[in-house]
Amino acid sequence: MVKVADVVDKLNARVICGSGDMNQEIQFGFASDLMSDVLTIDTENLLLITGLNNLQTIRTSEMSDISFILFVRDKKASEEMKELACENEITLLECGHSMFRACSILNEIGLQPVY
Amino acid sequence: MEFKFEIEGGNFSKAGSASSEVKKILKQLNVNPKIIKRTVVSLYEAEVNVVAHAFEGNMNVDIDTDKIVVKIEDRGPGIPDIDQAMQEGYSTATPQVREMGFGAGMGLPNIKRNSDQMNITSKVDVGTELEIINYFG
Numbered sequence: 001m002v003k004v005a006d007v008v009d010k011l012n013a014r015v016i017c018g019s020g021d022m023n024q025e026i027q028f029g030f031a032s033d034l035m036s037d038v039l040t041i042d043t044e045n046l047l048l049i050t051g052l053n054n055l056q057t058i059r060t061s062e063m064s065d066i067s068f069i070l071f072v073r074d075k076k077a078s079e080e081m082k083e084l085a086c087e088n089e090i091t092l093l094e095c096g097h098s099m100f101r102a103c104s105i106l107n108e109i110g111l112q113p114v115y
Numbered sequence: 116m117e118f119k120f121e122i123e124g125g126n127f128s129k130a131g132s133a134s135s136e137v138k139k140i141l142k143q144l145n146v147n148p149k150i151i152k153r154t155v156v157s158l159y160e161a162e163v164n165v166v167a168h169a170f171e172g173n174m175n176v177d178i179d180t181d182k183i184v185v186k187i188e189d190r191g192p193g194i195p196d197i198d199q200a201m202q203e204g205y206s207t208a209t210p211q212v213r214e215m216g217f218g219a220g221m222g223l224p225n226i227k228r229n230s231d232q233m234n235i236t237s238k239v240d241v242g243t244e245l246e247i248i249n250y251f252g
C-alpha cells in the first residue's frame with residue numbers, strides 16, 4: 001500500500017485535482033498508453049500511470065472505477081479533463097519523469113503490479 | 116425504464132457520454148458495483164467502436180428489475196467477418212483512432228467477457244447491431 005502523499009513526494013508530482021485526502025492508500029499500479037488494455041483490467045484500488053492525456057483517459061477510468069491517474073512525461077491535463085475527473089472523484093497527478101522511471105520508483109515504495 | 120442516446124461517429128470528445136449516463140442511472144438504482152463495472156465497460160467499448168468505426172449510431176437501454184438490455188445500432192461499414200473481428204488483436208482501426216488510445220483489437224472480446232449475453236449482427240455497407248444483456252442477480 002502506498003499513500004497518495006508518498007507518490008507526490010517521491011515523484012515530485014503535482015496534484016491537479018482530487019479529494020485532497022493525501023492519506024488515501026493505493027495498492028496496485030498499471031502503466032499503459034493504450035486504453036484498450038486498461039479496459040481489460042478488473043483490479044480494484046488501482047493507480048493508472050499513463051502518458052495519454054486526452055478525455056478518453058478520464059472516461060476509461062470512470063468506466064473502470066479507477067480513482068487515481070498519474071500523467072508522466074510532463075503531460076498536462078486539459079481543463080475539460082480536470083472537470084470530468086473532478087465530477088467522477090478521480091485524483092489527477094502530473095510528474096515530469098518517464099514512465100519507466102515513475103514505475104520503478106513506485107514499485108520500490110510498494111506499489112504492486114496487477115500481473 | 117427505457118433510455119435512448121445518440122452516438123456521433125468520429126467524435127472522440129463525446130465518446131463515452133452515453134455509457135456515463137447509464138452508469139449514473141445504475142448507481143442510482145443501487146445495482147451491485149461489480150455488475151455496474153462489467154456493464155459500463157461493455158457499453159463504453161461498444162460506444163467507442165461506433166465512434167471509431169461507424170458514421171452514427173444510437174444506444175437503446177432497457178432496464179428491468181432483474182436485468183439490463185442494451186442495443187447499440189449503427190450506420191456504417193459493417194463487419195464482413197464477425198468471427199475474425201471477435202479475435203483478440205484483430206483491428207482495422209486508423210492511425211487517428213490509435214492516437215486516441217484505442218485500436219488494439221481488444222474491444223469485442225472484452226465485451227464478451229463482461230456481458231452475460233452478447234449478440235452481434237452486421238451487414239456490410241449498412242451497419243452493425245450489438246445487443247448486450249447483463250443480469251443484476
Ligand SMILES: Nc1ncnc2c1ncn2[C@@H]1O[C@H](COP(=O)(O)OP(=O)(O)OP(=O)(O)O)[C@@H](O)[C@H]1O
Binds near residue numbers: 168207
Ligand atoms: N461498429 C462497428 N462497425 C464497423 N466495424 C466494427 C465495429 N465494431 C468493431 N468493428 C470491427 O471489428 C474490429 C475489432 O473490434 P474491437 O472492438 O475488438 O477492436 P478495435 O475497436 O479495433 O480496438 P480496441 O477495441 O481494442 O480499441 C474493428 O477493428 C473493426 O474492424
Ligand SMILES: [Mg+2]
Binds near residue numbers: 163218222223
Ligand atoms: Mg473497439
